[in-house]
Amino acid sequence: MPAGELTRYFYDKRVREIFWQVALLAGLAGTIVVVVRNASQNMVNAGMASGFDFLWRTSGIDVPFVLTNYTPDSNILALLWVGVANTLVITFVAAIAATLLGFVIGVARLSANKLLSGLAGAYIEFVRNIPLLFFVLFWYFGVIAALPGPRQSIGLFAVAFLNNRGLTIPVPTDGTAFRIAALVVLVGFIAQAAIAIWAKRRRDATGAIFPVWATGLALFLGVPAVAFGIASVVSAWDVPALRGFNFRGGFVLVPEFVALFAALATYTAGFIAEIVRGGIQSVVKGQWEAAYALGLRPNRALSLVVIPQAMRVMIPPLTSQYLNVLKNSSFGAAIAFPELVSVFVGSALTNTGQAIEIIAITLAIYLALGLAVSAFMNWYNARTRLVTR
Amino acid sequence: MTAASTLGVRPVRASLLRRLKADYFSTPLNAVVSVLCLAAIVAILVPLVRWSVINADFAGTTRADCTSGGACWVFVKARFGQFMYGFYPPSERWRVNLAACLMIGATALSFWPGLPRRALAVPVLWAGLLVVAAWLLAGGAGLPRVETRQWGGLMLTVFLSVYAGALAVPLGILLALGRQSELPVIRLVATIFIEFWRGVPIITVIFLASLLLPLVMPAGWDIDRLIRALVGLAFVIAAYMAEAVRGGLQAVPKGQWEAASAQGLGYWQTTGLIVLPQALRISMPAMTNEFIALVKNTSLVSIVSIFDLLGIAQASLADPAWVGMNMEAYAFAGTVYWLICFGLSRWSRHLETSRKTTH
Structure with a gap:
């Protein structure tokens, strides 16, 4: 290959772009290989267990604030669920x-x-x-x-x-009345969403305006107030x-x-x-x-x-x-409020010593919840951003 | 519309009483709101001043000197060295002070308008400062060693903020450029990196760093646990910094790229000479806000038993010689955090307004 052709390759934008991307991937793959080899070597040396079997082991951990039917005799998966439930409840309220x-x-x-x-x-x-x-x-x-x-x-x-x-x-x-009330409220929310879509279509087509705010107020505030009011009186x-x-x-x-x-x-x-x-x-x-x-x-x-x-x-x-x-x-x-990190990365890790699995599961749960929101935000950002040429 | 204003005659300046009436008692509702607000202010300020100043004890050395029933500032005075330097040996504390002075000097120099070749000088200055300050704090090469286990208090809070911030800014800029890149693999890698670290709580990252970093190192290597926490913090903040920089990059008009290409500049020249200077100026307030968040989040290292300002204040409550000093310890730590973060946020606001006037 003559030297001129080589330099032409070197200055070709496409060739260089592919080179940099391949270099990045190779670097990442190399890092991952080294990290995994070190980790498995260290775990063998330290005699650490691996795998996800520990999730079905009896936890034996007493948790002071439980909203599920967890007891210390339940397995660690149930303990994880206690943490997730507590995290979601505290986040929501x-x-x-x-x-x-x-x-x-x-x-x-x-x-x-x-x-x-x-x-x-x-x-x-x-x-x-x-x-x-x-x-x-x-x-x-x-x-x-x-x-x-x-x-x-x-x-x-x-x-x-x-x-x-x-x-x-x-x-x-007895929570039955409250469950029925929650169901009624949910139906109201869905009805409001349907009304809003229908009203927007009609407005775009005919220009007629439907008082969406009034039905929204009724369905979002009125119906829940009445439903939960009745539920709390009859219970x-x-x-x-x-x-x-x-x-x-x-x-x-x-x-x-x-x-x-x-x-x-x-x-x-x-x-x-x-x-x-x-x-x-x-x-x-x-x-x-x-x-x-x-x-x-x-x-x-x-x-x-x-x-x-x-x-x-x-x-x-x-x-x-x-x-x-x-x-x-x-x-x-x-x-020490028993939410996800506290019960899982705290108590369960101390009991089982399986740091990699436990931290991976915890991160995955937060990511699954968080990435859903991030994806929505990016979609919303792209949709509403002022677009220039 | 009054007769005076329709005739174009300016009314004389209303008296104080009349202005008070117009501003705070114009309608019955406004009057009620004003009275309630005034009551709230009195209800908060009077007990606060009484506790912290009027009934407080300032003189003395032990708990027995606190007799007035208010705040016992004697406790803070006795613990002041620990709150500032942790367990850093008192004979070596001049090194911390010197490092702090150097840092203040470098900050002032970075914002001095007469600095020549700023784009090169500022990174070189800070890189040099970080090396010198690390040597001063840790010792070695002529100075006696001070183990990181002995570091603590405000000094550790500032150390973590500055070093994590210094790692996070360049990494964040690279990530933001990667996320805006036209090359799909680079864009994907940068996006995954950013969204991963932004998606998980910092507490889990600090656990991750302190538990797993030693595990992935070659056998026999040991990383200092302070460095582990520092790396964890830096990665998370880098992801947030990247998003701040991305905002600035998006705000630079596309025409700037096109004009630079038309001049024959390549990617790195366009980025370094044309786009980044504009983008960074725009993102400076957002980046300062991320830095404030970093200062606040350094307090989380106390989860892995590294005692920063808040951690050492909390730990000091366990001292049997000073039982019941919760409020004093919290008031002191809270005030220090507040002063630092409030100062930074004022500065960020100043940057924002001064940018507006230049355009």
């Missing part, structure tokens, strides 16, 4: 509380009353500039531990009691009562749960408040004026022009905040 608190503070931040907006601003700056771990420890060791004992509990409407052993709440003795309740030195009956939300919930909700609310403020402020005044100039009434301008644009700004960071709540629920490990 903390995300809802953070959203409510965050919207209130975010709107307060925009208030014309300088006292209110200043107070909201101070809250946001306070919460955002301190580590979440600080708040988790503070709520657990500083607040909950300092609460009075069961006999001097702080009563909430005489049905729930807060003390240094946690929050004791009443539970229905029998197990109300906690003081017997001797502690409460009998009801369900105890352990102090770890209360502390983690309070920390996650108040911390995340500071971030959501900023997102809400930014979203509302991002819609320039000209958009309102332009909408009026086209003859839209104020509520139409809001729902057709301003809200879609504010949501475009708010939805991606909001989604990422919910993702953060999911990931930050792992801070429970710092105060």
Whole structure:
């Protein structure tokens, strides 16, 4: 091969592109081979077991906060499920509380009353500039531990009691009515989604506007309120009562749960408040004026022009905040709240010693939950991004 | 519309009382809100000031000196050395102070407008600083060795933030470029790397690094456990930095690439000379925010028994000579974190506004 042809190859863009990609793949493959060989060598030397058989072994671990039918006699797979369930529950309740608190503070931040907006601003700056771990420890060791004992509990409407052993709440003795209510609410949500799609099609085709907001309000707030209201009236309740030195009956939300919930909700609310403020402020005044100039009434301008644009700004960071709540629920490990990291990477790993498998499973669970949200966000980002040439 | 304003006559400046009324008591609802806010401020500030200043004890050396019932700052005073330096030997603490001074100097120099050949000078300056500071802190080559086990407190928080940040910024820039690359394999690898580290909690990454890194090393190699945590933190932050840089890259108009190609510049020349300088200036506030998140997340190393500022404050509560100092320890650690992060976030906001005026 003459030298000229070689240099031509070297300067060919396609050849170089393929070369770099092959080089990257080769480098990665080489790293993986070395890592796997080292790991298996080290594991043989240390006499460590491998494989996923340990999942079916009896766990023998006592967990203080269980929502499934797990007992210490169950296997480790059941223990894993306890962790996942607790992670999902704390994420769900903390995300809802953070959203409510965050919207209130975010709107307060925009208030014309300088006292209110200043107070909201101070809250946001306070919460955002301190580590979440600080708040988790503070709520657990500083607040909950300092609460009075069961006999001097702080009563909430005489049905729930807060003390240094946690929050004791009443539970229905039979959950059937609540399951039916939840089903009714779910049907309502699906109906609302169907109405929204139908109304948009009709609007695009004929221009006629259907009051989607009214049915939405009814189906999202009215139906759940009525359904759960009826359920709570017809159900029998197990109300906690003081017997001797502690409460009998009801369900105890352990102090770890209360502390983690309070920390996650108040911390995340500071971030959501900023997102809400930014979203509302991002819609320039000209958009309102332009909408009026086209003859839209104020509520139409809001729902057709301003809200879609504010949501475009708010939805991606909001989604990422919910993702953060999911990931930050792992801070429970710092105060031994039995969520996924605490029971699995903590207790199960100590018992079995199978670090690689346990960490791989834990990461896979977080990734499966998180990647779903990431994929949605990227799709949304691509769909709503302003496209240039 | 009043008569005065329609006639174009400017009204005289309203009196303070009238302005107060207009701002805070214009409607019944506004008045209620104002009163409630005022009550909330009083309810928070009065007990806080009473506890932390009026009823607090400042003088003394032991717990017995705290008699007023308020905050016992004597505790923080007695523990101050530990909160700052951990268990770093007191005779060697000048090395930490010197390293901190060098770092402040390097930061100031990086933002000095008269710095010649900034694009080259800043990375070289920081690389040199990191080597010198690591030598000062760890010792060896003439200085007595100080094991990382003895490091702790604020010094460790700053160490982890600076070194993880310094690893994460170049890695993040490469990842962001990889994710925007036209080559499918490179794009795929960069995307998987970024989404993997962004998708998992930092606590699990710190466990991963401290449990699995020694396992994948050749037999007989031992990595310092502080370095393990540092690598774990750096990978996660690199993924977040990459997304911050990507935002900047996306904001550089395509025409910039096309114009550079038309001038005959290759990929690395276009990237290094045309696109990155613009993209980094745009992403600077976002990158600062990621750095703030990093400073806060360094507190998680206490999970694997490395005692940073928060970890050492928590550990100090177990001292039987100082029982019940929870609030004092938390107040001190929280204030230090707050001052650092608030300062950084103000600076990030300043960057954002100063960028707007240059365009």
